Amino acid sequence: xxxxxxxxxxxxxxxxxxxxxxxxxxxxxxxxxxxxxxxxxxxxxxxxxxxxxxxxxxxxxxxxxxxxxxxxxxxxxxxxxxxxxxxxxxxxxxxxxxxxxxxxxxxxxxxxxxxxxxxxxxxxxxxxxxxxxxxxxxxxxxxxxxxxxxxxxxxxxxxxxxxxxxxxxxxxxxxxxxxxxxxxxxxx
Amino acid sequence: xxxxxxxxxxxxxxxxxxxxxxxxxxxxxxxxxxxxxxxxxxxxxxxxxxxxxxxxxxxxxxxxxxxxxxxxxxxxxxxxxxxxxxxxxxxxxxxxxxxxxxxxxxxxxxxxxxxxxxxxxxxxxxxxxxxxxxxxxxxxxxxxxxxxxxxxxxxxxxxxxxxxxxxxxxxxxxxxxxxxxxxxxxxxxxxxxxxxxxxxxxxxxxxxxxxxxxxxxxxxxxxxxxxxxxxxxxxxxxxxxxxxxxxxxxxxxxxxxxxxxxxxxxxxxxxxxxxxxxxxxxxxxxxxxxxxxxxxxxxxxxxxxxxxxxxxxxxxxxxxxxxxxxxxxxxxxxxxxxxxxxxxxxxxxxxxxxxxxxxxxxxxxxxxxxxxxxxxxxxxxxxxxxxxxxxxxxxxxxxxxxxxxxxxxxxxxxxxxxxxxxxxxxxxxxxxxxxxxxxxxxxxxxxxxxxxxxxxxxxxxxxxxxxxxxxxxxxxxxxxxxxxxxxxxxxxxxxxxxxxxxxxxxxxxxxxxxxxx
Numbered sequence: 073x074x075x076x077x078x079x080x081x082x083x084x085x086x087x088x089x090x091x092x093x094x095x096x097x098x099x100x101x102x103x104x105x106x107x108x109x110x111x112x113x114x115x116x117x118x119x120x121x122x123x124x125x126x127x128x129x130x131x132x133x134x135x136x137x138x139x140x141x142x143x144x145x146x147x148x149x150x151x152x153x154x155x156x157x158x159x160x161x162x163x164x165x166x167x168x169x170x171x172x173x174x175x176x177x178x179x180x181x182x183x184x185x186x187x188x189x190x191x192x193x194x195x196x197x198x199x200x201x202x203x204x205x206x207x208x209x210x211x212x213x214x215x216x217x218x219x220x221x222x223x224x225x226x227x228x229x230x231x232x233x234x235x236x237x238x239x240x241x242x243x244x245x246x247x248x249x250x251x252x253x254x255x256x257x258x259x260x
Numbered sequence: 261x262x263x264x265x266x267x268x269x270x271x272x273x274x275x276x277x278x279x280x281x282x283x284x285x286x287x288x289x290x291x292x293x294x295x296x297x298x299x300x301x302x303x304x305x306x307x308x309x310x311x312x313x314x315x316x317x318x319x320x321x322x323x324x325x326x327x328x329x330x331x332x333x334x335x336x337x338x339x340x341x342x343x344x345x346x347x348x349x350x351x352x353x354x355x356x357x358x359x360x361x362x363x364x365x366x367x368x369x370x371x372x373x374x375x376x377x378x379x380x381x382x383x384x385x386x387x388x389x390x391x392x393x394x395x396x397x398x399x400x401x402x403x404x405x406x407x408x409x410x411x412x413x414x415x416x417x418x419x420x421x422x423x424x425x426x427x428x429x430x431x432x433x434x435x436x437x438x439x440x441x442x443x444x445x446x447x448x449x450x451x452x453x454x455x456x457x458x459x460x461x462x463x464x465x466x467x468x469x470x471x472x473x474x475x476x477x478x479x480x481x482x483x484x485x486x487x488x489x490x491x492x493x494x495x496x497x498x499x500x501x502x503x504x505x506x507x508x509x510x511x512x513x514x515x516x517x518x519x520x521x522x523x524x525x526x527x528x529x530x531x532x533x534x535x536x537x538x539x540x541x542x543x544x545x546x547x548x549x550x551x552x553x554x555x556x557x558x559x560x561x562x563x564x565x566x567x568x569x570x571x572x573x574x575x576x577x578x579x580x581x582x583x584x585x586x587x588x589x590x591x592x593x594x595x596x597x598x599x600x601x602x603x604x605x606x607x608x609x610x611x612x613x614x615x616x617x618x619x620x621x622x623x624x625x626x627x628x629x630x631x632x633x634x635x636x637x638x639x640x641x642x643x644x645x646x647x648x649x650x651x652x653x654x655x656x657x658x659x660x661x662x663x664x665x666x667x668x669x670x671x672x673x674x675x676x677x678x679x680x681x682x683x684x685x686x687x688x689x690x691x692x693x694x695x696x697x698x699x700x701x702x703x704x705x706x707x708x709x710x711x712x713x714x715x716x717x718x719x720x721x722x723x724x725x726x727x728x729x730x731x732x733x734x735x736x737x738x739x740x741x742x743x744x745x746x747x748x749x750x751x752x753x754x755x756x757x758x759x760x761x762x763x764x765x766x767x768x769x770x771x772x773x774x775x776x777x
Contacts, residue, residue: 092327099322099323099326103316107316113319116316116318117322120326121322121329124330125326128330200310214275215311216310216311216313218311221272236268236277237268239271239272239275240268240272243271243303244267247302247303253309254309
């Protein structure tokens with residue numbers, strides 16, 4: 073399997089198969105982040121799609137100073153934010169819940185446990201959806217993507233100090249929203 | 261350290277984003293302050309919760325959607341005039357070739373060519389056209405050999421006055437049907453003095469706002485609507501049904517044209533000379549040519565406001581006939597309020613597998629084809645193109661042409677003329693008189709420029725025979741592959757002119773309206 077740099081080089085030469093491999097490699101991760109950021113599949117798909125389209129078009133401007141996925145995420149979150157600013161009014165939380173209803177669950181979970189877990193996941197997602205989009209973005213990138221502050225700063229064009237404070241504020245808000253859940257220890 | 265700062269450090273501590281010294285400091289604070297420790301625990305649980313959120317997988321065909329979207333965007337960007345696009349040309353071209361190869365997508369794609377009219381009317385130099393034509397010719401053959409679908413690539417090129425001028429570098433025809441060729445023609449046509457040329461791979465209702473905006477701005481737009489025969493016929497019928505007062509206009513009656521489709525009158529065509537096999541298609545072309553010159557006008561009163569006028573050969577759309585307007589499509593004029601026209605546009609855009617071109621304002625003839633500022637057979641092409649070199653032997657040869665609006669001589673793209681010649685030959689256009697006039701202008705322009713060889717007698721004869729103009733051609737231009745043997749799919753075209761009549765509430769009889777006009 074070729075690395076990103078090789079695939080990018082081939083893509084620059086017009087090899088869409090190579091770009092397709094880049095898509096294949098990064099789409100799931102990007103989608104996962106965006107679906108939690110946007111709260112619904114449709115928006116996430118649109119943003120992912122637009123992201124790759126833009127990435128392909130702007131591939132010549134990618135200079136390799138950061139990782140490809142960082143660059144990709146930067147495009148994605150820029151698109152996501154601008155999209156959200158011109159978007160329709162917020163969807164209801166019920167709608168969000170139904171949107172993200174399909175989940176991957178472990179096969180060895182019992183039905184009761186699955187139900188509990190699903191409920192918990194719902195609550196967490198609803199809480200994330202209530203955050204301000206700036207806070208949501210840093211939190212998703214940190215907790216779901218596991219990115220360091222510096223990378224998050226690169227993606228969102230923020231200094232690491234701002235990333236740190238935003239993450240903290242996002243967590244504090246989320247803590248309020250998930251108070252009941254956080255008091256008790258998680259079920260094993 | 262403030263409380264907030266301490267809390268923020270705990271957050272960063274959990275993320276492992278603190279230096280060793282800061283970590284040690286936080287650990288000491290946690291041991292000393294139970295509230296901070298509780299916060300630490302809760303934030304820790306929250307992290308765990310968030311990180312345990314199940315992975316949401318994208319749908320399986322997301323990648324395909326993405327590549328299709330890239331293809332669409334890329335096709336658009338390939339024909340958009342972007343002054344800085346030159347550095348990307350290699351990648352673009354390569355990509356276009358790839359895109360063309362993706363026949364599964366391309367075959368199902370619906371193509372929309374929007375040719376926006378521009379005010380500039382600079383013409384590329386002859387040398388540029390020739391250079392461009394060489395590229396086009398090579399790529400065309402390559403693409404055709406590979407069975408690719410037509411795609412259009414554009415870029416920019418410097419012209420003599422230092423300005424940047426868009427050009428179309430390739431028309432890769434994969435054109436197994438004539439309509440792709442027509443689309444290519446329309447795309448090329450947009451190059452002539454146009455500011456922007458867009459190629460959309462699909463026609464759907466999302467385009468409605470764009471069309472309406474253009475309609476609103478210009479007051480009228482003219483579309484060339486091409487698609488599968490049944491769909492276009494259906495659309496024509498639907499447009500006709502939109503009216504409830506279908507009747508022939510005065511002008512139609514004056515010409516004593518049969519009330520029903522003029523197709524009926526084909527029976528009266530002169531029979532082919534005995535002993536000489538005349539292909540059915542030629543006969544059809546002759547019929548079309550004859551009747552294309554006869555104008556008939558029909559008007560339909562749609563909900564009292566929308567008028568439908570069919571120019572060219574009369575076609576009984578309302579009666580549900582399937583008129584043979586493949587070769588010379590009628591123009592349907594719809595007049596009404598923006599809302600009414602939006603409804604009709606919506607109908608057009610709903611149809612699958614159709615091509616839609618917006619004819620530039622500068623190319624819109626006053627009376628559809630046959631009038632001044634005409635378009636080739638209703639396909640949105642200037643008559644210049646139709647008239648040049650339609651002799652069978654003259655393919656692939658360039659020449660000069662006259663700018664239709666100004667009457668000034670100007671070089672036209674060789675490719676344009678080649679393709680126009682093909683279509684003109686296939687369509688059997690009969691514009692003899694105009695062709696002769698233009699022929700003279702073009703020949704004069706060529707002589708003045710002194711760059712092109714004088715017109716050959718063969719061409720001249722052929723041009724007359726075909727009812728089109730033969731023009732001077734450079735001798736070293738390689739001929740393009742002929743397309744006459746290509747199978748012609750059952751596709752048809754309509755020209756649809758939409759005219760906004762603000763606040764129109766004409767419940768008045770249509771005949772009265774026609775008299776007023």
